[in-house]
Amino acid sequence: MAARLCENGSGQYHCTHASQSLEISYMLVLIMLGKVLLDFFMLQIKPKPVKVSFMGYFCISVALLDFMVLLSICFIFCFEDFALWGVRFTEYHICLFTQITSLTYGILPFPVYLVAALDYYTTVSQTSQFPTRARRLLYAFAVAVIWISVVFRTLRVPAVSEDVEMLSSVSPSQCPLSGSPQSCWVSCAMLLLLGTALLARCKEVTAMLLSARLLSFSSQPVLMFPYLPNHDTCLKWQLLSRLLLCFLGTWAPFVVLQVVVLLLGVQIPAYVEMNVPWLYFINSFLLAAAYWCRCQDVELTEEGWCTDPFVSWKFCFMPFNNESTEPADKPGTVIVIC
Secondary structure (H helix, E strand, O other): OOHHHHHHHHHHHHHHHHHHHHHHHHHHHHHHHEEEEEEEHHHHOOOOOOOOOOHHHHHHHHHHHHHHHHHHHHHHHHOOOEEEEEEEEEOHHHHHHHHHHHHHHHHHHHHHHHHHHHHHHHOOOOOOOOOOOHHHHHHHHHHHHHHHHHHHHHOOOHHHHHHHHHHHHHOOOOOOOOOHHHHHHHHHHHHHHHHHHHHHOHHHHHHHHHHHHEEOOOOOOEEEEEOOOOOOOHHHHHHHHHHHHHHHHHHHHHHHHHHHHHHHHHOOOOHHOHHHHHHHHHHHHHHHHHHHOOOOOOOOOOHHOOOOOOOOOOOHHHHHHHHOOOOOOOOOOEEEEE
């Protein structure tokens, strides 16, 4: 029957249209499946226990919501055309759900990163292993409020609801997906700050890199920087060089990726761009900024370095604290990046 429909004029358009719709639906399912697997993979490979934080709660919420969206579009994709609670679902709704998800994720960066920055700025000097129950509830409440607010804004605010209605009127064989201007601005701001910091500390960072030595410690490879800093330089500026090395030593591929994306003008759909690896990247950047701003209040205790699962920031502070107690033990400063 499908072959006969493709033979005549009107049937040929119908066949081509249905084929394109099926291909796009299949592609969206595969993209969401890959994103969900990547989210849960990043949540599972954390090399050490992590202290509870707002960003940690939000990463879990993103992974769970992506999983729910994947289940929904897979259900629609498998059954193709069915009615549920008086609503008829077709392959078109796969595109619609993905469009709504993309619009929702597109307005998340600013509120999420602002709350995370405030959280780290106020708690980075605390040494307790875990927050109190009230703080845990506060994190869960903040995550819920942010999700409810952005979903309400996506579906109810006239300007955004008009975008949803416009997307709903487009043929499902096209399925345009919006990007996130906020993510673009965040990337530009991060690259600008990193570039400015590298230019300001270029000489010291270069000297530290040239003095780097790869050693083995407890059967694990470590980097040692036997570099003697200039004691006339403010300790806060010396700390900036070490924070840059720790951050770029872990997340340099993400920084290069952001430069390439911005230079090429690639439009990444917001539902793809907001993912757990990207959130951990932002998490490390915000932590580094908080450590630098509150460096005088940071205490060198083992339980205080569990917020970032991928970067060992404590090695940036150990030489500073050792200078007051062991000024003559070693001629140079040693920084180790795990």
